[in-house]
């Protein structure tokens with residue numbers, strides 16, 4: 244079924260060639276079941292502009308999420324790519340024809356390189372399509388909102404999960420490595436809800452915001468205030484935004500857990516999102532220790548008492564290797580390090596993390612947090628990330 248406009252064009256040129264292909268399927272690496280798409284490609288002689296006809300699609304947006312819509316292009320190369328499987332289908336199924344000679348829209352399914360993140364844990368019951376599909380469909384054109392998928396492992400431990408993280412992709416020199424950047428704190432209502440400290444609901448083994456012995460902790464604590472009155476959450480956000488730019492410029496993709504004063508994602512949700520969409524998880528904090536001098540930087544290392552349960556038992560060495568790399572980078576930038584740069588702490592983040600995951604404390608309430616210092620801290624963190632990933 245061809246519209247009159249196209250017929251007319253064909254008669255006029257007398258040289259048009261019609262290629263009808265139906266039910267092509269997207270074959271991106273993620274192997275997500277894409278919407279069925281029908282294509283008609285019309286090739287004309289060289290003197291004429293190519294005519295592109297996009298015939299649509301029996302079920303639009305069958306798969307929820309960004310990028311679910313697939314456009315067929317009649318550009319020769321892309322059509323050839325996209326139409327390798329063309330089971331015969333009656334032309335009568337074609338619902339709608341749009342002649343769009345001038346359109347040059349690139350096929351999104353071929354533009355986005357496949358995400359290469361491998362599943363980190365054997366047990367993670369990654370349901371077929373949903374996460375992989377959005378990974379593959381995301382284009383480099385803009386950030387992608389990443390919400391907590393309820394089918395992800397441990398997602399049901401989260402109590403605050405209506406917000407979304409944002410995934411940014413580097414524009415050049417892409418490393419295909421996603422850094423999860425988590426600006427600590429900044430969830431309204433986070434202190435009035437509690438979540439389990441451990442997946443197996445056993446009690447905490449160290450103190451911290453919640454003392455040892457408790458089985459539940461506040462979903463997101465409010466954080467400390469610097470000695471000049473600035474809330475920690477403001478500074479962690481500034482730090483995250485600075486680090487994001489440095490990472491993107493260096494070719495890393497960045498999953499920003501929080502970009503404004505408030506994100507409705509608790510510590511469990513933040514962790515589970517990173518587990519599934521990032522190659523590591525770096526939570527930015529300053530310590531509220533009450534000291535009147537700058538203590539220096541350290542990371543929260545994994546206490547022996549939680550190394551027996553999953554996913555800690557199979558992940559803690561990666562957490563500590565990443566933490567050590569970050570401290571190494573900060574040290575190389577001449578920043579002050581507290582002791583050997585570690586402090587054992589039983590954190591919700593650590594307890595649910597299956598990708599390399601670190602809570603890094605970039606000082607305490609007495610530390611300088613001006614732009615210049617945050618810039619140096621960002622350089623140190625980038626250097627550490629490069630070292631960890633061997634870049």
Ligand SMILES: [Zn+2]
Nearest residue numbers: 427466528529
């Ligand atoms: Zn903090």
